[in-house]
Amino acid sequence: MTKHKSDFINTVIERGYLHQCTDIDALDERASNGVVSAYIGFDCTAPSLHVGSLLPIMMLRILQQSGHKPIVLMGGGTTMVGDPSGKDESRQLLDEKAINSNMESIKEIFSRFLTFGDGPTDAVMINNADWLKELNYIEFLRDYGRHFSVNRMLSFDSVKLRLEREQTLSFLEFNYMILQAYDFLELNRRINCALQMGGSDQWGNIVNGVELTRRVDGKEAFGLTTPLLTTSSGAKMGKTAAGAVWLNADMLSPYDYWQYWRNTEDGDVIRFLKLFTDLPLNEIAELEKLSGAEINEAKKKLAFEATQMAHGIDAANAAAETAKKTFEEGKLGGDLPAFDISRSDLESGIQAFEALCRVGLCASNGEARRLIKGGGGRVNDKQIKSETETITLSDLNPDGVIKLSSGKKRHALLRAI
RNA sequence: GGAGGGAUGCCCGAGUGGCUAAAGGGGGCGGGCUGUAAACCCGCUGGCUCACGCCUACGUAGGUUCGAAUCCUACUCCCUCCA
Numbered sequence: 001m002t003k004h005k006s007d008f009i010n011t012v013i014e015r016g017y018l019h020q021c022t023d024i025d026a027l028d029e030r031a032s033n034g035v036v037s038a039y040i041g042f043d044c045t046a047p048s049l050h051v052g053s054l055l056p057i058m059m060l061r062i063l064q065q066s067g068h069k070p071i072v073l074m075g076g077g078t079t080m081v082g083d084p085s086g087k088d089e090s091r092q093l094l095d096e097k098a099i100n101s102n103m104e105s106i107k108e109i110f111s112r113f114l115t116f117g118d119g120p121t122d123a124v125m126i127n128n129a130d131w132l133k134e135l136n137y138i139e140f141l142r143d144y145g146r147h148f149s150v151n152r153m154l155s156f157d158s159v160k161l162r163l164e165r166e167q168t169l170s171f172l173e174f175n176y177m178i179l180q181a182y183d184f185l186e187l188n189r190r191i192n193c194a195l196q197m198g199g200s201d202q203w204g205n206i207v208n209g210v211e212l213t214r215r216v217d218g219k220e221a222f223g224l225t226t227p228l229l230t231t232s233s234g235a236k237m238g239k240t241a242a243g244a245v246w247l248n249a250d251m252l253s254p255y256d257y258w259q260y261w262r263n264t265e266d267g268d269v270i271r272f273l274k275l276f277t278d279l280p281l282n283e284i285a286e287l288e289k290l291s292g293a294e295i296n297e298a299k300k301k302l303a304f305e306a307t308q309m310a311h312g313i314d315a316a317n318a319a320a321e322t323a324k325k326t327f328e329e330g331k332l333g334g335d336l337p338a339f340d341i342s343r344s345d346l347e348s349g350i351q352a353f354e355a356l357c358r359v360g361l362c363a364s365n366g367e368a369r370r371l372i373k374g375g376g377g378r379v380n381d382k383q384i385k386s387e388t389e390t391i392t393l394s395d396l397n398p399d400g401v402i403k404l405s406s407g408k409k410r411h412a413l414l415r416a417i
Numbered sequence: 418g419g420a421g422g423g424a425u426g427c428c429c430g431a432g433u434g435g436c437u438a439a440a441g442g443g444g445g446c447g448g449g450c451u452g453u454a455a456a457c458c459c460g461c462u463g464g465c466u467c468a469c470g471c472c473u474a475c476g477u478a479g480g481u482u483c484g485a486a487u488c489c490u491a492c493u494c495c496c497u498c499c500a
Contacts, residue, residue, distance in 0.1 A: 259453080266454050293452040327453055367446085370461055376447040387467085407446075409453055 006031035008066040012224070014281060015274040017059055019200045019227040022210055027195065027222045031068065035120055038063055038195035038224075039071035039187055041128075041180070041202075044102040049109055051245040051260070055226050058276060059197050060123065061113050065278075070114055070123040071193055073183060074103050077132030103127065109247050112310060124191070131186050132179060144185075147215045148178055148208075156204040177205055184209025188219055195222045247310055254311040255335045258319035259409070261303035269298045277305035326411060330381070332403055338413040346416050349390035352379060359404055359412035371406055378405040 004010050009028040012018050021027060030036055040056045042049070049057070060070035076099050107125055110116070114123035153174070184206075187193035196206045206223035213221040245260050246252040264272055273284045279301070287298040300320065308316035322335035339359045341350070350358075353368035356377055362368035369387045371377045377384040379391060380403050393416070395402045402414040 263453060266452090269454090293454090295454075296452060299452095299454080323453080362446095364464065365466090366464065367462085369467075371447065374447045374461060407448085 004028040004032075006066070008036070008063060008068060011062050011066055012059075015062070016271060017055075017062065017226050017275065019225045020203055020223075021225075022207065022223040026220070027224070030194065030222075031066075035068050036063075036195055037069040037071055037187075037191055037193040038197055039073045039126075039184075039193050040197045041073045041075055041183065042106065044074050044076060044099055044106060048246045048248045048251050049106060050247060054247070054276060056198065057110065057113050059226060063197075064114055064121060064123060067121060069121050071187065071191065072107075072110055072114070072123060072125040073187065074106070074125060074127045076100075076103065076127035076129035077179075099129075105248065109310075112312075126187070126190075128183050128186075132182075140182075144178070144182060144212065144216065147212055148181075153177065153208075156208075177208055180205045181208035181212040184221065185213045185216060188213050188217065188221060194220070195224060197224045197226070200225045200228050249311055249315070253335075253337055254307055254315035255319045255322055255337070257310060258303045258307045258316065258323060261306045262299050262323065263409075264299055264302060266295050269295060269302055273298065273302050273305070277302060277309070279305060332397070332399065332401070332413070336403075336411050336413050338401070338415050340415050340417045343393070343416050346391070346393045346396070349392040351387070352377065352384045352389040352391055353387045355379075355391050355402075355414060356404055356406065359414060361404060361406040361410055361412055376407045379403070381405065 004013070004024075006028050008031045009024065018024075027036075038060075040060060042053065042056070060072065064070050103125070107116075110123070110125065116123045116125070156177070184193070184196050196209055198206055203223070203225050206225065210221045210223045213219050245257065247257075261272070261276075270284060270288050273279055273287065274281070287301060290298055303323075304316050304320050307319055311319075318335045325331040325334075326336065337359070341355075341358070353362075353365055353372060356362045356368040356371065357365055362371055368377070372384045372387045375383060379389075379395060380397060391402060391414075396416060397403070400416060402416075403411060404414060405411045
């Protein structure tokens with residue numbers, strides 16, 4: 001492999017982040033000569049981000065670590081329009097207040113991966129509503145619309161595929177591409193942003209922004225995409241038993257986050273270590289030598305590193321400790337999700353299915369009953385025989401808690417107060 | 418503007434008057450095997466009670482009928498073709 005000049009490009013390639021780049025040598029040159037500002041766009045339809053967004057976040061982190069300036073572009077303006085890409089269902093339009101509050105909590109997440117501030121390589125967060133809302137249709141068409149050739153737009157995959165399949169492509173969707181290109185131009189003007197990154201599905205949009213910047217202002221700009229991430233068995237990243245794998249602790253506990261990574265498939269561990277941790281490549285190479293059941297050590301490392309990054313070292317240690325106790329020693333881990341129950345309820349006894357429901361292991365009483373019938377419900381690691389089995393004070397262990405389980409992996413504690 | 422087709426459970430998708438809480442698949446959950454992996458095999462998969470039963474559900478609102486996801490009317494949205 002040819003060595004590049006800049007740390008940034010080298011790292012990106014070595015760790016497996018690179019899918020396509022508009023001009024890798026020129027970008028390398030630029031990155032080796034000074035600070036490059038680069039951005040990635042994020043949606044702000046939800047108050048949190050999940051693991052699906054982790055790859056772009058890591059991209060920005062790598063960028064900052066190699067001495068450049070990350071820009072987090074929040075799609076406040078585009079969210080108001082509603083991004084029509086992907087599915088045909090139009091999204092719910094959010095009002096400004098909701099968007100702003102979502103932005104706040106998303107920023108919280110970013111602040112754990114990036115350093116924000118006013119310094120030359122400090123990350124900044126910008127909302128594209130700042131300029132998109134001000135746009136005047138006629139002026140916009142005249143100043144920028146003329147730089148877009150419909151002939152060329154039709155040749156982009158996103159458009160071409162739709163047309164070939166004879167699926168409707170609304171004018172709104174057709175324009176979305178232009179707005180995104182315009183974002184790049186605007187960022188280039190405001191803070192000299194020279195690079196847009198994103199998933200491989202964004203390639204067309206990114207290239208448009210690069211082109212527009214060059215045509216309108218004659219400035220050189222770059223685009224770089226990451227590969228589309230799926231697990232070895234082909235599933236999309238980010239979904240699990242309990243739903244989406246959220247990045248903030250109030251939507252998914254650090255323990256569960258740790259578990260998510262711990263349960264990575266064998267074939268993905270090394271790849272994920274490179275993409276989602278800061279571990280040096282030579283350490284990862286050591287882990288790569290493991291085989292068979294030993295791979296579990298690599299998984300623990302992955303889980304620890306990933307959790308530490310998102311939730312801090314204390315949370316990562318606690319999660320690892322709890323997992324060790326729970327799975328390897330068969331004891332109680334202190335970091336399991338815990339729920340309170342009043343002593344008087346326990347005195348009279350509550351039914352097993354109801355308890356499972358109360359700690360959130362089951363969504364309804366019916367589900368809990370089914371779980372028990374299928375032999376998957378446990379109280380203090382003993383299989384629940386009957387759905388009407390009651391749980392009482394006598395089930396409290398010496399620590400004053402009752403352990404409830406759904407299957408072998410999902411556990412919760414009931415604490416008497 | 419005209420003609421036709423469609424809207425079903427988390428998703429896809431059968432179902433044209435009672436046997437339909439609704440085939441099948443996917444996904445999910447649980448069990449088995451294992452290494453808290455993958456693959457594979459088995460079971461479950463609307464809510465309440467779980468014994469009967471009750472409630473909610475087939476785009477929305479009405480209607481016909483002993484009885485409707487299935488028939489009628491209006492409305493909404495989507496698609497295809499023609500202009």
